[in-house]
Amino acid sequence: MLPEKKQILVVDDEPNLRKVLAAQLARDGYDVHTAEDGEQALALLRDHHIDLVITDLRMPRIDGMELLRQAVEIDDTLPVVMITAHGTVDNAVEALKTGAFDFITKPFDQSEVRAIVRKALRTRDLAGHEATRQPSGAPQADARYGIIGMSPGILAIYDVIARVADTPTTVLISGESGTGKELVARALHENSSRRDKPFIKVNCAAIPRDLMESELFGYERGAFTGAVTSKPGRFELASGGTLFLDEIGSIPVEMQVKLLRALQESEFERVGGIKTLRVDVRLVAATNSDLKREIAQGAFREDLYYRLNVVPIRLPSLRERKEDIEPLVTHFLKKFNARLKKSVKSVHPEAAALLARYPWPGNIRELENVMERAILFSDRDVVLAQDLPLDVRQDSEPPPGPALSQDTDASDGLKEQVKAAMSRLERHLIVRALEQTGGNVTHAARLLKISRKGLQLKMKELSLRERDDRSDPP
Ligand SMILES: Nc1ncnc2c1ncn2[C@@H]1O[C@H](COP(=O)(O)OP(=O)(O)OP(=O)(O)O)[C@@H](O)[C@H]1O
Ligand SMILES: [Mg+2]
Structure with missing residues (x-):
């Protein structure tokens, strides 16, 4: 059973600040827990269901950054908001990079705190937390x-x-x-x-x-x-x-x-x-x-x-345990939705098939990066094949060979066959790049690392019209 009220943990070594913040949050209708340092906070996180952590950055022993890192390990959709002193922007930026949800500055502005807390709790719900949460302490199924x-x-x-x-x-x-x-x-x-x-x-x-x-x-x-x-x-x-x-x-x-x-x-x-x-x-x-x-x-x-x-x-490579790709993808969806404040809900079957087929030379770190990028760039609630990097889309595809061709005669010499295969490959890559950039030739040229002029010439050569760029290769 989930507690009715949202549970917020306030961590600060300064008793007065703790009290002020806790009192305001309680008035706003939340259940508030407090801890005076990172260690206490982590102990609380292990034993209680907490929906949001608000923590000071500078504390003795385990500081706010370390707490952030370890809290996310315990529960990776848990939003952590940092409290920073006025004018310590560097720390705040560092914290955001490490995955903090947001930061509030001292002295507190009540309405600012209220807005950030609401936003953080909403993001957590969107990350599907309510639906997937396990009773505290129980291991996740996968x-x-x-x-x-x-x-x-x-x-x-x-x-x-x-x-x-x-x-x-x-x-x-x-x-x-x-x-x-x-x-x-x-x-x-x-x-x-x-x-x-x-x-x-x-x-x-x-x-x-x-x-x-x-x-x-x-x-x-x-x-x-x-x-x-x-x-x-x-x-x-x-x-x-x-x-x-x-x-x-x-x-x-x-x-x-x-x-x-x-x-x-x-x-x-x-x-x-x-x-x-x-x-x-x-x-x-x-x-x-x-x-x-x-x-x-x-x-x-x-x-x-x-x-x-x-x-x-x-540790086996990801290639050796492809059945783990799917649970990992689900895990990274949740993680980056929370971290990037997005609400991408699923992966399109076509994209999922590409992810399953790719050999992942960089293993889970590479999959993690691919998912982060896909979620960051996705402007829908589903990850599409076009949100995946070219590498993943290409390495997963069967190589363009004579078997796939209709425009090469088997009686052609090796040279001719290679030439035809090359231009099919070229065409394929260009069409993909154009798809990926929504038909924008300048951006596609940048992706392909050639000049815009060069791309236009190539397109003409391969009879790809500029406005016809979304059609599939024959
Ligand atoms: N089974 C897993 N479940 C969830 N995340 C994972 C898993 N394995 C690795 N990761 C994530 O992938 C990334 C790379 O993992 P880690 O740094 O432990 O790899 P490594 O083997 O030490 O790599 P390297 O040899 O390059 O140092 C980390 O962000 C880690 O959290
Ligand atoms: Mg390592």
């Missing part, structure tokens, strides 16, 4: 841990997460780019008793080779030129929590020895330090390269590999 999917490959992963999340065991996650490795790493952390401690991510590919050691283990004052103070490394920062080493395959070999020792003995020294430090850290590593091959090439140490690979999780 998702667990914020990971969408019902394919055998994903079910096996839910199972491993459930088994190993709350253990100290090291996990090595592998999979192509965009398959959800970071999502799984966070799920392991969130479902362990370490969830209230830090989750520290290190992208090993992004750290220059000679800074790697001080990044991981920290340094003492005077350890090298420029070390004017001492600084803890990521291992220390993750103390009691989880350290996520992303792209572990790009750690230089000499660092691999040090990492192995830190893992095996649970101890290390800061650069330039003599004191041996011990920390309790759970390690999760991820890679999109084949570490076995790196080992064969001498780029990755075998002993470190076995130390990391205690529990391997291999």
Whole structure:
């Protein structure tokens, strides 16, 4: 049963502000919950049904941005409105980019607050939330841990997460780019008793080779030129929590020895330090390269590999689990409707067929981007084939070959056949571009990366008339 009144959560470390805002919202007929920081707020979100969060940006420990990120993970259609001080536009813009619904400035303007709250709650209803909401705490039918999917490959992963999340065991996650490795790493952390401690991510590919050691283990004052103070490394920062080493395959070999020792003995020294430090850290590593091959090439140490690979999780590519495309599409529809304030309700069967056929080299990240773009540009309540990028529309189509042609004689030589096929392809691409731009030649030319003049010439050559641009190729 859904509560009758809409439930609003107000988060601010400043008691007076909390009271003022809560009183106004209660007067307007909402049920109001309050929390004094991000941690309290998250606890409330996990246990209660909340329709809208209004949070201060600057708070101790978990701040508004982090709260936003984690709240969306718990419930991705939940609108979050940020409170910002007057004149801190940068923060507000950053928050909007991260997916905040809107922001209100201090001191509050009652009618502004009222309008934003109404709009946010309406958007949430439009996102289909009422219809699809599960009783609080129950897993969605096709998702667990914020990971969408019902394919055998994903079910096996839910199972491993459930088994190993709350253990100290090291996990090595592998999979192509965009398959959800970071999502799984966070799920392991969130479902362990370490969830209230830090989750520290290190992208090993992004750290220059000679800074790697001080990044991981920290340094003492005077350890090298420029070390004017001492600084803890990521291992220390993750103390009691989880350290996520992303792209572990790009750690230089000499660092691999040090990492192995830190893992095996649970101890290390800061650069330039003599004191041996011990920390309790759970390690999760991820890679999109084949570490076995790196080992064969001498780029990755075998002993470190076995130390990391205690529990391997291999994420299947989206190609290997096409049955998950549909639930993912539904999930992204909801997510981006809420985020982009749109109300696109469904995907046209023709577009759905294209999405199902495309090989998704960028996996779920690519599907997510395609859906975001489609919803952003859609001006109807359904995603049409023409809202999808050319890549998706083309790679899904059978290649234009002699078998499809009516204008090529099989007795033609290879050269002639290729030429005819090329001009069919060219014509096809041009017609598609024109369709996509509603017949606007200038825009179509831009899409095709040729000049307007060039496109007009081509169209003439292929006997495509400018006003006849929506007809199908013969
Ligand atoms: N099963 C899933 N359900 C819902 N969203 C997903 C799923 N898998 C991935 N995503 C989303 O796809 C995007 C890419 O996921 P993530 O960053 O975890 O991939 P990755 O494997 O770490 O990629 P890379 O190797 O490029 O770092 C994220 O926005 C993530 O939320
Ligand atoms: Mg990643």
